[in-house]
Amino acid sequence: MHFREDFIHAVWKYQYFDKRGLTTVADAALEIKKIGFQNFHQGPDFSEAHVAIDGIDFFGNIEVHIRSSDWDAHGHEDDENYDSVILHVVWEHDMEVSRNDSTYIPTLELKGKVYLDVLRNYQRLISTRRQLLCSDFLADVKPIIKFSMLERALVERLQEKSKLIHEEVRLTSGDWEEVAYRWLFHCFGFKVNSEPMLKLAKAMPYRLVKKHADQPLVQEALLMGQAGFCYQDKPDDYTLFMKREYEFYRKKYQLGESIYPSEWKFMRVRPGNYPSVRISQLVAVLSKSPSLFSLLIHKVRTVSDLAQLFRVKPNAYWEHHYQLSKKSGKSQNRLLSNRTLQLLGINFIAPLWYAYGKYTDEEVWRERCFDFLQEIPAEENRIITSFQTEGWIPESAYDTQGMIGVHHAYCSLKKCLGCKIGQNVLRPAK
Template sequence: MIFPEDFLHYVWKFRLFERTDLKTNDGEDLEVFSVGFHNSDSGPDFQNARIKVGDTVWAGNVEVHLSSSDWKKHGHNSDDAYNNVILHVVYRDDVPLVLPDGRRIPTLELQNRIPDDLYIKYHQLVFGNQTIIPCEANIGTIDSLTMHTWLTRVLVERLEKKSAAVINALNLNRGDWEETFYQFLAANFGFKTNALPFELLAKSLPQTILAKHKNSSMQIEALIFGQAGFLVGEPQDEYPLKLKKEYEFLSKKYGLQAIESHLWKFMRLRPPNFPTIRLAQFAALIVHSNHLFSKVLDNKEVKGLRDLFTDIHVNPYWETHYRFDVESAPSAKNLGSSSIDILLLNTLALFLFSYGKHNQLQHYINRSLQLLENLPNENNNIVADFVNLGVKINTAFESQALLELKNNYCNNKKCLQCSVGNKILKLV
């Protein structure tokens, strides 16, 4: 048999070995009351186990190795943290072990106690020729309760990792949630292609400056388009000429330095997604909304959150333009429902979770998960693959969790740490 030590951990943790007539390699009767708690930090592999060797009941730690000789190879013989090990669980017992105090460690050898079909299933998962995920032949048969419970945990893991970036930015912004939310919202207005220039724009144009000009949509638009680097040269139309004049005054007043306009990408984008249109929509949102993050915290209904981004009307100039000085056929330029869904998913859900986690307020975490449950699932290659494998996906809650599952578990073949993998392996 070929397998890593993690597989042996899994076998011990879930007692997936033949348990009748257990004996140590010294021939003493062995009874396992508790395998202990799996330890992911340094020290013995399982803590607080309870066993009975002969007539004596022991409580302590259990160490798991492929071979008994790994004890010395791993340096445990000189580490006091391993002095309270009460049982050494190994696949192959090749050398006896004695602690510095002279006590010989009881050893359980599992070489002939692991079911063949368990090993075969494990080997097929980890070393098979699957093209999408290790369990692609079985995942569609997993019961809904197991799947939902596991996806909930995986989704929380995803949000916890992403919230670390939020808290880091919050610290840089000296605890200002409104400013931090404004920066992340701006980046997400870039919808991946233009996320970086939008983020740079927001960081170069603090919300406190915009707040001073809330009563003038022209000044807000001038600040945003000017900082974006789109008001250079000599505009032809009256609207950009006015914006440029306003920006020249405001940039001197606040000592602003525009970002480079070449950072913005137009190639391979549909005109409604041009950065100029996204900037116009962002400017309209700034004009329309005061203390936006506070409103997010106050709105307990998904409809209320969605309403924050609906009926945001851009300057009429953009109804007949996609770029400055280039006229086009008339069309509405408001944020579409799919764009709003993306903002709710990537910004609002993340910030509700981050705020709740940072302040230990569970109801905001619950609201974050509820929001994702009320948003439609994303459409991408990973989601499509899971659908083709028989996984039911209807909400962003599920699609976000499956993205994390694929990238963090499936791609790394961490089947032993996955509830889906566990379910498959236990069906032996």
């Protein structure tokens, strides 16, 4: 039978093996008094364990491998961090192993001791050809377990995004107005142009944009210029105006180099999502909201509040253009759609609130994020479809964000035994 090391970790963690008459490979009586705490960082796999070997108590760490020889294969024999290991837990014992000081480590071999139900469940879990490895079991998993896993994956997803936001907090010395501005640009890139959008926000600081809160055309010229969009082969009058304004303020504010045009992605991007169109929409938002972060913290509570803040019209020029000097075939409504607003709620508002709550150590922001996401309809994409196909129907963005988190962090990496659903599937029948 083939399995990954995380299976042995789970067997030890949940004690899914017969402990009657337990002995080490050297036939010493073994009693497990405390399994220890699983360590997800560098060092032995379980810390603060307690076992008795031939009646003598040992306190220390547990290391888990598929085979005993993995100890040397992983370089533990010369690593002082592993001198505190009191028991080596393996599926198969194929050699004696020792610590850095050459003393042998007692070994427990699990082969022949693991509950048959557990082995069968694991084999059935990893052998399926379906997109979700747990598909055959999902119908029997209690809703509370699925909900708990979605919440955990959602929190992990928000924490990952918080790290990106906190890095900007560090870079701006705690200027949350600037951070909110940068995060807004990053999210307005909608994945494909998120990095150049963030780069643009850094190249055109919020403090300068705010100076022209009552001059949206100047704001647009500054951003279009720093984005590298003002230099067209056949400029129209509007583009020439943008270029003149940009060059004047570029010298006045001693702005750095603009973004090179090749950094932007237009290929296979719908015209409505072109970075030039998105910048025009950002200007419409920023010109109406001179204190962005304060508004997001104090005025936005619901998706309706967000819509009121963000559903503003760009300059009329953009109804007939998708790039400077490039006309669209027909008139376009450049108001942000409901779907776009919902995506901004998911990717901009919720992570920003969550990161702010972590920064201020205020738990209320976590619950506010959850309430907000539950107000947004469920997303539709291939990942969500894979769950729906198995009868797991999401009710809101709270569920779909959790599903995306489960997929990215567990399903796609086949880390089923790190998932509460996989752990539930593995356990033996009572």
